Amino acid sequence: MTERKLEGRVAIVTGAAGGLGGESARVMAGHGARLAITDINLEAAELTAAGIREQGGDAIAVGCDVSLEGDVKAMVAQVVEHYGRLDILHNNAAILSDEQRSKDLDIVNMDVEAWDRAMAVNLRGAMLCCKHSIPHMLKLQRGSIICSTSGFGVQGDMTLSAYAASKAGLIILCKSIAAQYGKQGVRANALHIGLAPAENAHGTMNPAVMDIIRQNHLTPDLGTPRQIADTVAFLASDEAGFVTGSTLVADGGFSSHAPSLVQVRELLAASGSNKI
Ligand SMILES: NC(=O)c1ccc[n+]([C@@H]2O[C@H](COP(=O)([O-])OP(=O)(O)OC[C@H]3O[C@@H](n4cnc5c(N)ncnc54)[C@H](O)[C@@H]3O)[C@@H](O)[C@H]2O)c1
Incomplete structure (x- = not known):
C-alpha cells in the first residue's frame, strides 16, 4: 500500500459526520x-x-x-472555492434512521413516503453530487467517484426494499458515469459493502439477525469501518487507475458462497467429517 497516495487531492465525502463516511474521510x-x-x-x-x-x-x-439540488450545488461550490479543485467524491450518505427502517419494509407493507425518501437521499442525492462535481473533475481531466452500495442492492431480502432498490440504482449510476466521462479521466465505481458496523451504528439491529449475518460472512468476524475506508482510499487513488464502471465487493465473502454453506458447515461439524 502506497503511503499518502492521495497527496494534494481534494475529496468530498457525503454523510461523513460519523459511521463509515467519517472513517473514509479520516483514512483519505x-x-x-x-x-x-x-x-x-x-x-x-x-x-x-x-x-x-x-x-x-x-x-x-x-x-x-x-x-x-440547491444544497448540493452550494456545497460543491463552497468546496471548490475553498480548495480550488475537486478530485474525489465519495457518495456515502444514506438514510438509515430507525424511523426510516421501520417504514421501509416488504413491498405490500411499504410506506410510500419512505420509498420516496430512500430514493431521494440514497440515489438522487448521489446523482446530484455527481452532477455538480463532475464538471470540476473534467477541468482537471481526472476524478474518482465512489458510491457506497450494499448486498441489498444485488440480492433479494425480506425487508428494506426501498433501500435495496436505491442501492441497485447506484451500481448503474457508476457505470453510466464511467461510460460518459471515462475518456476524460473520470472513473466511477460502486463499493458493495458487507456488514461493517461503526461503534454507534445499527444499535437496534436484532442480535439474532446479526448472528445469522455473521455466520454467513466467510471472514472470522464482520467488517470494520477501517477495512471499508481502505477500499475507498484504494478506489480514490491512482492505484485503481484501471478500475472503472465496476463494483468492488468488500463483504467478507457474504455474497460468494453457496446458500447452503452455513447449514452444511454445521452438519459436517456435528458429524465430525468433511464427507458429504
Ligand atoms: N455500516 C454497514 O455495515 C453498511 C453496510 C452496507 C452498506 N453501507 C453503506 O455505507 C454508507 C454509510 O453507512 P453507515 O452505517 O455509516 O450509516 P450512518 O447512518 O452511520 O451514516 C449515514 C450518514 O448519512 C447522513 N445523512 C442522512 N441523510 C442525509 C442527507 N439527506 N444528506 C446528507 N447526509 C445525510 C447521516 O447524518 C449520517 O451521518 C451508507 O451508504 C450505507 O448504505 C453500510
Missing part, C-alpha cells in the same frame, strides 16, 4: 487528501473535521442535505 486525510466533511448534521460534521485537523490533516465541514 491520512493519505494526504484535503477533505470536505459534508452531512445533513453540520454540528457532527464539524466535530469530524476538527478531529482530522487535530491529527494534522486538512478538513472543512459543510452542511448539505444531498436530496436537495
